[in-house]
Amino acid sequence: MKTAPPAASPKLSRTRRPGRLFDWKLLVGIAVVAALLVLSLTTGVYDVFGAEGGGEMFAITRIPRTIALVLAGAAMAMSGLIMQLLTQNRFVEPTTTGTTEWAGLGLLTVMILIPGASIGTRMFGAVVAAFIGTMVFFLFLRRVTLRSSLIVPIVGIMLGAVVSAVSTFIALQTDMLQNLGVWFAGSFTSVLRGQYEMLWIVALVAVAVFVIADRFTVAGLGQEISTNVGLNYNRVILLGTSLIAIATGVVTVVVGNLPFLGLIVPNIVSMLRGDDLRSNLPWVCLLGIGIVTVCDLIGRTIIMPFEVPVSLILGVVGAAVFILLLLRQRRRG
DSSP, X not given: OOOOOGGXXXXXXXXXXXXXXXXXXXXXXXXXXXXXXXXXXXXSSSOTTTSXXXXXXXXXXXXXXXHHHHHHHHHHHHHHXXXXXXXXXXXXXXXXXXXXXXXXXXXXHHXXXXXTOOHHHHHHHHHHHHHHHHHHHHHHHHHSOOSOTTHHHHHHHHHHHHHHHHHHHHHHHTTOHHHHHHHTSOOSTTOOTTTSGGGGHHHHHHHHHHHTHHHHHHHXXXXXXXXXXXXXXXXXXXXXXXXXXXXXXHHHHHTOOOTTHHHHHHHHHHHHHOSOHHHHHHHHHHHHHHHHHHHHHHHHHTTTTSOOOHHHHHHHHHHHHHHHHHHHHHHHO
């Protein structure tokens, strides 16, 4: 299999040396994110500290929701980091390559074929479809010569739009259009005890990524260099695609669509710290958690007692950052 030509991808290498894995700045970041999570636990319409049954409500809703914020935010930010590294392109992540739309199509297919499917079965369908969609995108990059890296995310968005249109048509024909809208809302409102536990799978994905981070870093240099140093490039690509699919599929089923999170976070971390995956991974996960928590807090309080889906806040912020990154890349040529 041929790799995409260097002209189709922006340079990922930086002159900045990678920072240490743990330092005092990371500890400060952990403290800030921990404060946001405490704020998440105490924010809501229901008075969990003074009302009758507040303790039970706290355990049923607030704790699961906060844990879901941590796992989903870290998973999607990490998925974007891996995808950008393997494609050598700053502008790709699960929502700009169609991976999320494919996961939704897989979820819809399972719900049609098996109406009473368990959450595990639904996740399996979403993960398989997300894997297929990500591989389709990777194969497209290898087969088609793109002169500009700016075209890559546009192509991914177009592919995602086609898949989304297919999902909408199927949902319309099967009277599941409303369910499809709920799945893609990207909200933590429905996260309750007993319905979010499968999200812990992404914690295992994060551990796996950290263990094989060096292989992903080498693979990010391209197939020729990876092969010369003895790395099985295609196997690493397959493994990375599998991990991205698992994380995206699980988050899509439990939470929904979290647009642009995997785009914003890796770019910010990379601009500040360089491109070493292993040393950047804690920062990427931490910043992903922080951003999704802030957006969720805004969504909970902006029109209280009602809630705005976190995907709406993320979409506005992410779209603005995406445009700024495109303009920055265009200026750099």
